[in-house]
Amino acid sequence: MENVIAAEKSTKYTNDQAFKASLDYFKGDDLAARVWLNKYALKDSDGNIYELSPNDMHRRIASEIARIEVRYPNAMSEDEIFDLIKDFNYIIPQGSPMTGIGNPYQIASLSNCFVIGNGSKSDSYGGIMKIDQEQVQLMKRRGGVGHDLSHIRPKGSAVKNSALTSTGLVPFMERFSNSTREVAQDGRRGALMLSVSINHPDSEDFIDAKLEQGKITGANVSVRIDDAFMRAVKNDEKYTQKYPIHSDNPAFTKDVEARRIWSKIVHNAWKSAEPGILFWDTIINESLPDCYANLGYETVSTNPCGEIPLCPYDSCRLLAINLFAYVNNPFTKEASFDFELFKKHVNKAQRMMDDIIDLELEKIDAILAKINADPEDEEIKRTERNLWTEIRIKAEEGRRTGVGITAEGDMLAALGIRYASEEGTAFSVEVHKTLALAAYRASVEMAAERGAFAIYDSKREENNPFLMRIKDADPALYNDMMEHGRRNIALLTIAPTGSTSLMTQTTSGIEPVFMPVYKRRRKVNPNDKDVRIDFVDEVGDSWEEYVVFHHNFKLWMEINNLDTTINYSNEELDVIIEKSPYYKSTSNDVDWLSKVKMQGAIQKWIDHSISVTINVPNDATEDLVDQLYRTAWEEGCKGVTVYRDGSRSGVLISNETKKEEKPETEGLTTTPILFTSKRPQILEADIVRFQNNKEKWIAFIGILDDRPYEIFTGLSDDEDGILIPRWVTEGSIIKNRNEDGSSRYDFQYKNLRGYKTTIEGLSHKFDPEYWNYAKLISGTLRHGMPIQNVVDLINSLQLSTESINTWKNGVARALKKYVPDGTEIAGQKCSNCSSTQLMYQEGCLTCKNCGSSKCG
Known part of the structure; x- marks a missing residue:
């Protein structure tokens, strides 16, 4: 008080x-x-x-x-x-x-992270629904959540209900994923880790579950792999799966080819960066809390970033x-x-x-x-x-x-x-x-x-x-x-530092600009007599990027007492650049096996885990992913994830081959999309709801050629606003004319009985100032500006009042969901690791280097 x-x-x-x-x-x-x-x-x-x-x-x-x-x-x-x-x-x-x-x-x-669970004897709808509610209750208070699915009986098992047999793990993966997506809005955090033991008979289905595009998008997935399985892989032997897992008297067993399942894990990780791997015996054997397993401290899963293995209801x-x-x-x-x-x-x-x-x-x-x-x-x-x-x-x-x-x-x-x-x-x-x-x-x-x-x-x-x-x-x-004794049961971790690392770099003197990575040499502007260093950073070929690189490199040379007035020869500059502080240290330059070995060596002095993603180029082979995972186990890592550049980009995986087609237009990250026809009278529309301060707002987004064409916003649930049932998520925006010839926009949707309900004068239900800004935004959409650039434009607006500034933030959030998954973003840095390898995934700006994600 x-x-x-x-x-x-x-x-x-x-x-x-x-x-x-x-x-x-x-x-x-x-x-x-x-x-x-x-x-x-x-x-x-x-x-x-x-x-x-x-x-x-x-x-x-x-x-x-x-x-x-x-x-x-x-x-x-x-x-x-x-x-x-x-x-x-x-x-x-x-x-x-x-x-x-x-x-x-x-x-x-x-707490940043939690793990929940009912124990091994809770394979019932009651137990599953309890976990589902607990997951949502934690996420609504901004907690990341992890839980294990190994307690759920395998597909085809007998059950004593009307279905007679169990559906297995995958449908419940979708349930928990959907709950995460539901709660992760309006600034709330929705981060979920689902894990399963490789000993579980449905683990193969679990491994494949995220391959179908659009499925289980609200969860990270990792497989708990024991040493016995790894030895079976190494020796090309069979491995016995059981339910209940590790039971001396299992109700269900089957022998599988360990190397075949391992190849599937490797292939899926190569293709989609999941599943991650948790080397479970290493985690348990090294865990101090598991010395108290029978007192309720048995580790069952990890938090979403994988760096804190936890028992049920523990947090960190x-x-x-x-x-x-x-x-x-x-x-x-x-x-x-x-x-x-x-x-x-x-x-x-x-x-x-x-x-x-x-x-x-x-x-x-x-x-x-x-x-x-x-x-x-x-x-x-x-x-x-x-x-x-x-x-x-x-x-x-x-x-x-x-x-x-x-x-x-x-x-x-x-x-x-x-x-x-x-x-x-x-x-x-x-x-x-x-x-x-x-x-x-x-x-x-x-x-x-x-x-x-x-x-x-x-x-x-x-x-x-x-x-x-x-x-x-x-x-x-x-x-x-x-x-x-000791005050704390366990103490240490290495977690992604998220947005705090951005603020750390700005205030504590870290200069991430000193990263001149020597990739190629050419004169960008031969007419400029003042340019004495003819190098271009790997980030791009534009003159603006070259000027920034030249400035940063010159500044680094000054710090290291190198004469910036000398026109160094190519051979001399080769030597200088090799001594650069970040040379061969960016995510694409680090030797991947060396990074894994470094992780394993450091892991021996951390009582929890290390959150790390190994980044490999797009042309990396499955054999390399196989080698990285095996090396991680051999070196004593507790967990590992491999991300191949572009592996989550879908159809945009070939972005690099289309690079030459990019227009020389400042600020655009993709080619503008031009609509092929004028606005039809009727447009399909999506509804997105958001909150502006304490007011509830609603956005109507007209769709043409599968992308946003226009946007209208107004108050919802208000006598003077637009009252539409919350179950309505789509409809049509219809352009009509009044008797005086002036145009208006109406919204039409079907009610639960299938009858059409029309709200006339959609455009007249707005405050004029919001209406004018919406027209401006719609204009950028109609003229083909890429969605991510529209979002950036909206975010950059400095409007007159706090209320309209929070309104425009809601509009930006509404449009982010339409940025195609895999769209790469230029000119920004990850707030966690300072990587420039950013892309949109599920409407969130996601770093391909460290996996951190920023939504909202």
């Missing part, structure tokens, strides 16, 4: 005020400013903004963590915490903590440490890594993560209070209440944390070390070993000060391989753990 009162008394800012302040904070980086303002600035449901820049956000977070710290000995002060997190420099709480800590307006968890909050911040004299010959400062800050970061667990418990209590206060019948609320009660128990009992890192590639480049080289791998391993020992030292110290996690038992953990590595590396730490 105190937080709510304080927020009500705090200053409110307009969108323009906050944007200008955050733009200044991010040194003119428009994208970083908008990401922060849209996703993380404190705001209420009316759109009032209470933070002027990230400084205010970081002060809010520091204040709340300090409030928890005073409960314990040796408390950190608010200023000390603020200095660690300000400017996204050293320690960076990730999305859910950054949004939710100290936020009195949003009843949401601070994430925090990243910016490795670049510990490089002294970056990008120079004197560069070095400050290990002492790094260890000190890792200790603080682990303490902060433990404090965030206490903050999470408060958030869960608020969720439970809200559920109890809801007017629904107690029976309706039972599943949701039990869900959050179980999550609270796991959070308080195990106190699991997710301390990770960001900017590892930038750290290595700043030190002059090539990523995934032998030197790079060795240095990264040393950094992660240092992180693991420092974090575990902090957890042991907190156990002495605050108490160990509730079920800690040293005897249960004495043979755990990860803990044995801790013992060998730091015997004193291990002995202290035996005496005091």
Whole structure:
């Protein structure tokens, strides 16, 4: 209540005020400013903004963590915490903590990820529907969810209902996928991981399920593969599948050719980047929480990004440490890594993560209070209440944390070390070993000060391989753990850092522009006497791109004390470029097998998993994918996904061959599509609903030649608005004329009895200002501007009021769904990994390099 009162008394800012302040904070980086303002600035449901820049956000977070710290000995002060997190420099709480800590307006968890499940004996519609509801309940509070399907009986099994036999896994995959798509709208997060054991008789159907275009688009899928299966693949032997899986007395068994199924996994991964692979025996054998499996901590699946294997109803909050911040004299010959400062800050970061667990418990209590206060019948609320009660128990009992890192590639480049080289791998391993020992030292110290996690038992953990590595590396730490215990059941991960990495790069001095990758040499403009370096970056051939590259390369040369006035020979420049900090370190240049081996080496010092995607070029063979997956198993990786460039692009997979046809038109990423005829009197139309502040709006999108031709928007569910039943999702827009000869647009749909219902004067139900902007947008559509460029145009509009700015955001979201899957986007960078390999997938901007996705 105190937080709510304080927020009500705090200053409110307009969108323009906050944007200008955050733009200044991010040194003119428009994208970083908008990401922060849209996703993380404190705001209420009316759109009032209470933070002027990230400084205010970081002060809010520091204040709340300090409030928890005073409960314990040796408390950190608010200023000390603020200095660690300000400017996204050293320690960076990730999305859910950054949004939710100290936020009195949003009843949401601070956890980034959850796993749910009923156990192995819940193969019933009741159990399946319970999981479905729990998945939706978590997603509506912005949680990513994972769950395993190995408990569902295989196709053809006997059931005691009217169907007589089971339909198997795949129909339920579609159910859970559709639930994700349903909840993932209006800014809510919908991220789902479905997994199944290779031991399950339906695992082959699971592996094939996503090959059909448009099916199961709301879920990532991964197969849990055990060592016995991998050995059968290696030795070309048969493998026995069972149901229940791993049962000593199974109801169903079948022997399969392991190598045939493996080839199918490899082929599908080559073709569509799924399924991913979870090396399950490695995960379980290395897992400290699984030492407590019989107490409810048996790992059953992972979160959607694959870096947190979890037991049912456990969750994890994430925090990243910016490795670049510990490089002294970056990008120079004197560069070095400050290990002492790094260890000190890792200790603080682990303490902060433990404090965030206490903050999470408060958030869960608020969720439970809200559920109890809801007017629904107690029976309706039972599943949701039990869900959050179980999550609270796991959070308080195990106190699991997710301390990770960001900017590892930038750290290595700043030190002059090539990523995934032998030197790079060795240095990264040393950094992660240092992180693991420092974090575990902090957890042991907190156990002495605050108490160990509730079920800690040293005897249960004495043979755990990860803990044995801790013992060998730091015997004193291990002995202290035996005496005091550990505060947290598991501590470490490497997760995608999402939009926070974009803000980190902008504020902490990382210069991702210093990436002159030598691909080809030619003079772009022979008449320009001032151009002395005749190189073109791999990003393209245009003069504008060349100028940017030339500027960045010249700047890099200046940093490295190279004379930019000398007209270097080709041979001399070859040598210079080979010394470039990012040379051979971009996603397309890294040796893939070396990257897998690097992942396996680092994995030995991370008690959870590493979220990583191996990117290979479009012409990569299935044999290469096979080799990458096998190497990952041999090197001790816990999971791996391979993405072949263009493998999810459908008909656009041959984009590269059409490159020459692209017109030299600035800003266009694809050729404009010209409509072949004038507007027909009747156009088929889709309906898209969205919210503008607290008002419900509706968009009518006319379709011609299978693409948007025009758009109309207006208020919905209002006396003066457009009242259409929510089940109506399509109809027709009809152009008619009034008696005075003026034109009007009507909307017509069929009601449930099949009769036509017409709403006349569609165009007259709009505020004139919205109507005029809609005409402008319709004009760009009718003249063939590619949909993604229309979306970019709408997003770039700076309109007069906050209300119309939020309206145009809704229009942009409505149109994004029409961008063809696989459409590649030029001129933008991934907010997670800074890759320029972006494409649209399901209306979301998706990175082909790291797989991160941005919707809305």
